[in-house]
Amino acid sequence: MVIRPLRPGDSLEALTALLHAAYASLAAQGWNFTAVDQSVDVTRERLKGAQGFVAELNGRFVGTIAIRGPKPAGEAYIADPPPALYTTPGTAILSQLAVHPDCRGLGLGERLMDAAEAWAREQGFKHVALDTAEPAEALRRRYERRGYAEVGRVQWQGKTYASVLMRKRVGGGSPE
Template structure:
């Protein structure tokens, strides 16, 4: 049975770095997403200050997503300064979305995004933001179907592609964030 649950301190970040397998098809297209070959240390860094969720099937991690509030303006986003959208109060940032190739086509990515978006709403965030490779048309369409709209772009240091910044308004159930 598939379970989506919060990431626990006792969870293995080595196992969570299933991102490599999930992003291999994108690497084959020439897009060097950070998740293609990120180390466990980078996984740990990207989860710092975030709420991670994992999808587990028969005790095995098969999906992941992270959601966090805005970054402080001076804090790096991986190796770069964050774009202004990622430092805007009221903005939650979605990242690290991955589903193991063995489990694709079962709606797991949608369930992980539902979970992250629900968490952001519960925390009182006004909008959720993410970025993806500009040439990754299928990913962009997927996010657009969920209500995300392109609001700008960014060129991350060392990447073989430009990224599109996307955002979606959230109907807040609480108002803990400003």
């Protein structure tokens, strides 16, 4: 298994299919995460300005993650204005973490997060931020074990759940 940056020629259709497979168990719990049924065009839009990473096994995508710098205040985050955390200078935004159900339990999610956090550090970001469904306790605990702390909440338009905003320090400089 190899984790590598997403390349321009990589199939966004295959990446979108991976997202659908990985998020199906969350959909079954009633949580309509964007990645549950996003189109290839939405995948493309969510990757705009981001560094995507993929985990490949025998030529097949089995994991992915995306990370990018802060959003400009006027730029939409999917369909909503971004929360202040996502426009804060020095803060990278983590999204679309997905591991194919056949590959869960192998530490792949941790390796993908390591790659994204390393990229953020190398780019000079001080923090990495993310959001996840408030009722998704297992996901929240996973992020907390990695050093993420809850710093706020957001209600995304059309979602069946409220989300928690989480942040982790990854870079140097004075602590905040």
